[in-house]
Amino acid sequence: MHQTYDITKTYRENYDAGPQFAGPPPVIPETPMKEFLGLPVHSRIGIAAGLLLNSKWIHGYARHGFDILTYKTVRSAYRPCYDLPNWVFVEDDGKNDGPVYVTEQFPEDPTRISSAVCFGMPSMAPEVWKADVRVAKDGLDDGQILIVSVVATPNAGATAEEVAADFAQCAAWAAESGADIVEANFSCPNVCTPEGTIYQDTKLSRFIASKIRDAIADKPLLFKVGHFLSNESLRDFLCAMNGIVSGITLVNGISRPVLHRDGRAAFGEQYRTAGVLGRAIHEPSVQNVRTAAEIIQSESLNLAIAAVGGVSQPADMTDFLDAGADVVLLGSSPMYLPGLAVEAKRQRALC
Ligand SMILES: Cc1cc2nc3c(=O)[nH]c(=O)nc-3n(C[C@H](O)[C@H](O)[C@H](O)COP(=O)(O)O)c2cc1C
Numbered sequence: 001m002h003q004t005y006d007i008t009k010t011y012r013e014n015y016d017a018g019p020q021f022a023g024p025p026p027v028i029p030e031t032p033m034k035e036f037l038g039l040p041v042h043s044r045i046g047i048a049a050g051l052l053l054n055s056k057w058i059h060g061y062a063r064h065g066f067d068i069l070t071y072k073t074v075r076s077a078y079r080p081c082y083d084l085p086n087w088v089f090v091e092d093d094g095k096n097d098g099p100v101y102v103t104e105q106f107p108e109d110p111t112r113i114s115s116a117v118c119f120g121m122p123s124m125a126p127e128v129w130k131a132d133v134r135v136a137k138d139g140l141d142d143g144q145i146l147i148v149s150v151v152a153t154p155n156a157g158a159t160a161e162e163v164a165a166d167f168a169q170c171a172a173w174a175a176e177s178g179a180d181i182v183e184a185n186f187s188c189p190n191v192c193t194p195e196g197t198i199y200q201d202t203k204l205s206r207f208i209a210s211k212i213r214d215a216i217a218d219k220p221l222l223f224k225v226g227h228f229l230s231n232e233s234l235r236d237f238l239c240a241m242n243g244i245v246s247g248i249t250l251v252n253g254i255s256r257p258v259l260h261r262d263g264r265a266a267f268g269e270q271y272r273t274a275g276v277l278g279r280a281i282h283e284p285s286v287q288n289v290r291t292a293a294e295i296i297q298s299e300s301l302n303l304a305i306a307a308v309g310g311v312s313q314p315a316d317m318t319d320f321l322d323a324g325a326d327v328v329l330l331g332s333s334p335m336y337l338p339g340l341a342v343e344a345k346r347q348r349a350l351c
Pocket of ligand 1: 048049050051072073087117119121149185187224251252253276277278279281308309310311329330331332333
């Protein structure tokens with residue numbers, strides 16, 4: 001199976017090399033224009049924050065027919081990546097929770113693949129990523145849009161004001177550099193510091209949201225969240241965000257122990273649990289989106305939904321649209337299935 005990201009190499013090596021596609025860019029089927037958050041797009045198919053490390057990755061996947069492209073989360077200061085491994089393929093033994101196990105054997109059907117990541121949200125220094133976001137934006141066609149994902153980098157003991165100011169600074173830089181949409185990452189399953197779970201604190205989330213909103217005026221703003229512990233907490237969160245953010249991206253990878261069969265932690269003892277991606281999380285992700293869409297409707301909220309989680313075939317995209325999503329973003333599968341947008345466009349899924 002060809003892979004565009006080499007998991008045996010470091011984040012930095014993959015950053016420098018860009019995506020390694022097996023052949024030249026395909027012919028992209030024509031599709032009628034639509035809108036997302038008031039912006040014209042060729043399709044509702046995109047890539048979530050993660051695989052697109054820089055402008056080389058954004059342009060490579062734009063040429064493979066993905067129209068909503070998210071620049072991997074950036075920070076207000078340089079942050080190195082965790083040591084290898086950062087990405088492993090896993091088996092979940094058919095269960096929805098509990099540990100998943102590292103495997104070197106891929107299922108015959110690549111749409112069944114699950115994986116797990118643990119990068120620690122590395123970031124280039126702002127002067128590097130700001131210039132590169134501009135390059136990324138300038139290389140897109142009409143009908144293709146750029147989301148830039150940002151996160152705060154709080155010191156131990158930082159106040160809510162400091163966290164919010166850091167988020168707002170990154171968001172303002174992303175907007176100035178050419179982002180069509182800013183995404184604030186309120187959830188990361190692999191960082192042990194508080195920026196990984198902000199979405200679980202509704203009051204803090206609302207406070208940060210309002211500071212970001214002030215910093216980027218009327219630029220579309222998405223919040224990326226993880227799994228909520230209950231429907232009530234999801235309802236509270238959505239109601240608190242309404243009127244400040246434009247929509248939510250849900251969900252991030254689901255946190256589960258990622259182990260070798262002999263019980264060793266795949267990413268080291270410090271990161272025994274990490275974000276699980278792919279087939280293993282599709283069903284719970286669709287359920288989350290369905291619940292969020294029902295709440296948005298019943299509470300008459302004005303929030304769009306960018307759905308993420310385990311999409312590796314056009315039918316998975318349709319699951320999300322039927323559940324109430326506005327657009328569908330793919331996280332891990334475009335690494336081993338880079339032709340998915342073209343396949344979906346041929347089948348007229350999400351077009
Ligand atoms: C290589 C990689 C790196 C990721 N890094 C980020 C990140 O920096 N910020 C973020 O919000 N999500 C990150 N994610 C999570 C994805 O955005 C997405 O939520 C997750 O992969 C689930 O989608 P999937 O099941 O389609 O893979 C990353 C995913 C991958 C595959």
